[in-house]
Amino acid sequence: MKALEEKIADRSAEIVVIGIGYVGLPLVVELAKAGFHVTGYDKDPRKVAALSGGTSYIEDIPTDVVQPLVAGGKISASTDPAVLGRADCVIVCVPTPLNKTKEPDISYIVSATEEIVAHQHPGMLIVLESTTYPGTTREVMVPKLTQGFALGEQVFVCFSPERVDPGNKRYGTRNTPKVLGGSTPACIVVGQALYSQIIDTVVPVSSTDTAEMVKLLENTFRAVNIGLVNETAQIARRLGIDVFEVVRAASTKPFGFMPFYPGPGLGGHCIPIDPLYLSWKLRELKFQAKFIELADQVNSTMPSYVVGIVTDALNDRERSVKGSRVLISGVAYKKNITDMRESPAFDVIAELERRGAKVEYMDPWVPEVDEHGVRMKSVDPAASFAPYDVVVIVTDHDDVDYARMRREARLIVDSRDVMRKHGGAGHNIVGL
Numbered sequence: 317m318k319a320l321e322e323k324i325a326d327r328s329a330e331i332v333v334i335g336i337g338y339v340g341l342p343l344v345v346e347l348a349k350a351g352f353h354v355t356g357y358d359k360d361p362r363k364v365a366a367l368s369g370g371t372s373y374i375e376d377i378p379t380d381v382v383q384p385l386v387a388g389g390k391i392s393a394s395t396d397p398a399v400l401g402r403a404d405c406v407i408v409c410v411p412t413p414l415n416k417t418k419e420p421d422i423s424y425i426v427s428a429t430e431e432i433v434a435h436q437h438p439g440m441l442i443v444l445e446s447t448t449y450p451g452t453t454r455e456v457m458v459p460k461l462t463q464g465f466a467l468g469e470q471v472f473v474c475f476s477p478e479r480v481d482p483g484n485k486r487y488g489t490r491n492t493p494k495v496l497g498g499s500t501p502a503c504i505v506v507g508q509a510l511y512s513q514i515i516d517t518v519v520p521v522s523s524t525d526t527a528e529m530v531k532l533l534e535n536t537f538r539a540v541n542i543g544l545v546n547e548t549a550q551i552a553r554r555l556g557i558d559v560f561e562v563v564r565a566a567s568t569k570p571f572g573f574m575p576f577y578p579g580p581g582l583g584g585h586c587i588p589i590d591p592l593y594l595s596w597k598l599r600e601l602k603f604q605a606k607f608i609e610l611a612d613q614v615n616s617t618m619p620s621y622v623v624g625i626v627t628d629a630l631n632d633r634e635r636s637v638k639g640s641r642v643l644i645s646g647v648a649y650k651k652n653i654t655d656m657r658e659s660p661a662f663d664v665i666a667e668l669e670r671r672g673a674k675v676e677y678m679d680p681w682v683p684e685v686d687e688h689g690v691r692m693k694s695v696d697p698a699a700s701f702a703p704y705d706v707v708v709i710v711t712d713h714d715d716v717d718y719a720r721m722r723r724e725a726r727l728i729v730d731s732r733d734v735m736r737k738h739g740g741a742g743h744n745i746v747g748l
């Protein structure tokens with residue numbers, strides 16, 4: 317333990333990050349900036365080739381930052397798990413998706429752990445960062461990593477949830493406090509030694525299970541509050557009240573209220589998925605996580621709800637969805653990013669197409685799409701909005717010319733309330 321702590325303190329510890337995606341790459345960069353030699357190990361040869369060449373493929377990480385670190389020998393990348401044999405510290409950032417029946421798929425964590433075991437040696441710190449249900453580190457990783465290695469003496473195992481907020485200009489890796497749970501008190505000491513090199517505030521908690529639960533609470537909090545406000549939108553519509561005006565006015569209360577805004581549905585890798593990791597775990601314990609399941613139900617109806625508004629708005633203009641030309645404005649799951657994972661845009665497109673609409677999309681951040689059975693190229697953002705029967709704003713990217721959209725479009729269904737900043741209500745604008 318002492319030797320490992322010393323290597324971390326003098327930055328001679330070799331670090332391998334398994335999985336260099338949205339979570340792993342920022343970590344590689346931050347550790348390299350702190351002076352460590354870091355190897356990004358990934359099965360995806362395209363990411364490895366890009367990183368080896370000093371190029372970033374994540375928009376929050378500029379190539380200008382990566383390039384000198386690669387050129388200076390601080391960062392390397394590999395598809396070969398043998399790099400784990402030289403590692404003192406391994407950070408696991410692999411995906412944790414849901415399978416087809418909406419159950420946790422922890423197979424990536426299992427295979428990454430098996431790769432570590434195949435190259436394990438005494439004196440290693442292993443940290444899992446992938447979001448997962450409470451108990452994963454203890455039940456899935458620790459038994460494999462302690463075959464022949466004493467926990468807290470020869471192998472140190474921690475869980476530390478990632479809190480990346482893509483596109484956030486204020487909070488990045490260093491200034492976002494980081495929760496850390498260890499399998500033993502010694503594990504947390506070693507884990508803290510590493511993270512305090514790159515994170516301003518490390519928040520230790522009593523166990524890996526607790527740290528896993530912290531992440532799920534954070535994301536469940538968002539999912540439930542978004543579910544509440546999405547239901548409020550449906551209620552307000554029936555009452556003829558503008559939900560966005562209600563939320564904005566409520567948020568002037570300086571205490572006891574936090575604004576969440578309704579929208580076309582959840583998106584991204586975390587909020588739609590993570591709470592279901594928790595409800596799955598609880599079902600095993602014969603407990604039903606009612607808030608989580610209700611929020612999932614409400615949030616997953618939102619794309620259909622938006623299509624319903626489109627249908628009604630066309631109907632009011634004596635048009636049917638069938639045969640109408642529809643332009644989806646924005647397919648990324650949130651504004652000013654390229655990430656389309658779990659984007660509600662795909663459900664909106666699929667349902668409109670099922671109803672016979674001719675759908676195209678325009679997204680300055682996403683030039684083409686080949687996902688969820690949708691294969692399309694973006695319409696030129698400079699093209700006219702006039703030929704479409706309706707423009708549906710799904711993602712409110714900043715760099716769209718909303719003033720021109722307002723002038724040219726015959727009908728706009730604005731699920732993000734972005735037109736409020738561009739002239740407010742209008743005869744051709746329908747809100748959520």
Ligand SMILES: NC(=O)c1ccc[n+]([C@@H]2O[C@H](COP(=O)([O-])OP(=O)(O)OC[C@H]3O[C@@H](n4cnc5c(N)ncnc54)[C@H](O)[C@@H]3O)[C@@H](O)[C@H]2O)c1
Pocket residue numbers: 334335336337338339340357358359360363409410411412424427428431445446447448478479480481482585586
């Ligand atoms: N994206 C976010 O904003 C975010 C935020 C917080 C937490 N998380 C969590 O972090 C984890 C990773 O998410 P991400 O967005 O970085 O995913 P990602 O898909 O961008 O990256 C994961 C990478 O892991 C690689 N990989 C998978 N199995 C591997 C293996 N056995 N060996 C080597 N490489 C392997 C994949 O090729 C991929 O490049 C998930 O659990 C996610 O829920 C993500």
